[in-house]
Amino acid sequence: MHARSAPQRPRPSPPDQGWALFLDVDGCLLEFADAPDKVIVPLGLRERLHALSEQLDGALALVSGRSLEALDDLFWPLRLPAAGLHGLERRSRNVEHRAPIASQLLRRLCAEAETLAIDHRGAMVENKRAGFALHWRAAPQAEHAMRAFAESALSQLVGYRLQHGDRVVELLPVGGDKGGAIAAFLEEAPFAGRHPVFAGDDLTDESGFRVINARAGTSVLVGKRPDSAATFGLLDPADVRAWLGMPGTDHDDGDPAR
Ligand SMILES: [Mg+2]
Incomplete structure (x- = not known):
């Protein structure tokens, strides 16, 4: 068995009631x-998140690049407080901010992107209504064409920006990031006054890590990206689920340092 090397960052402590x-x-x-619609929610994860949310008096929120609608579909019947589209959308006990409706121009550009993706086997377009994402996870050769299309589309739109991620680039309306969404949750019950903790893996999570660090919280990078503001680390999603106490997810990577 090949043992993976330990993350450089220390492991966070297990979830605490005060988080x-x-x-x-x-x-x-x-x-x-x-493709984003092919992800699998492991058996027991919804139940574990629900139980954790109860233990934290409701102070558990999803902070994702997916839309709120897509998050609700994915975790149904669980409906947690959440920030969607990298902080552009947010739902808490007090507010429900949805992204603006797509313009005709945006819909046309999204359709053009879908045509382009057909020419690049394995590439795909994720229609997020308020914007869209060009993915090349399964088509590395399509990266240049996808990036070039995104730049060109951006130049035709007013009030949009590019959000770069891991083998994906997105066109989204300007405004909001994950850090801003986390800061807004922390102003409200039941999140206010608790020790803030955020775990994420991608570049878009860095604004969240900075907000957490500024409040002396616990920022957790998933994976080994070197240029991160996070102070703690976990290996991968299985390791995250084990950290959250999901049964049957003992994550023994054979590393005696852990
Ligand atoms: Mg992520």
């Missing part, structure tokens, strides 16, 4: 799939 817990979804709670 306000923020969790990224793809690449954090769930393993990536070739």
